[in-house]
Amino acid sequence: MSNNKKLFEEFPQVTTEQWEAVIQKDLKGADYNKKLVWKTAEGFSVRPYYRAEDLNSITWNNVEPNQFPYVRGNKTKGNEWLICQDINVKDCKAANEKALDAIKRGANAITFRLEYDKLYTDLE
Structure with a gap:
């Protein structure tokens, strides 16, 4: 079995615009944000789905450990995780x-x- 096989390759790729058009149609005029976006207890807005292109705006996505803004911890090696x-x-x-x-x-x-x-x- 090939490790490079894409999941769901039998389905055509769909653009964000195509997704949004179907969602708007299914909502039948209802407000997208009121119906599908919810807030966490901390006040973050969570959308109903995310795509790879959403990662482009995350500036800290490729940050190494022990680099600002420290989203991957402050140690570069020896992170001893316990379960x-x-x-x-x-x-x-x-x-x-x-x-x-x-x-x-x-x-x-x-x-x-x-x-x-x-x-x-x-x-x-």
């Missing part, structure tokens, strides 16, 4: 089983969440 699974502990045996399962599935760090108020009951 951490949080486990709420009510029963130690069940928590142990969940931890072992998480490790089998790829976690390389475990955080056990304990109810400290119960753990320290009657301790002075």
Whole structure:
């Protein structure tokens, strides 16, 4: 199997203008922004779709790590990522089983969440 095969090559390419024309037709006069664009809790507008050409306006898209505006972190090497699974502990045996399962599935760090108020009951 070739690694260079394009996905959906049996479909013709569609321009942004063609997409927009179909969307406007489907909206039947409704406002595009009110119907299809939504706001995140932080106030960002999220459009219903994005295309490769939208990346052209992103100036920091090709920035290396440890370069302003630091969107790829501040380290150039040695980024040690951990895949951490949080486990709420009510029963130690069940928590142990969940931890072992998480490790089998790829976690390389475990955080056990304990109810400290119960753990320290009657301790002075």
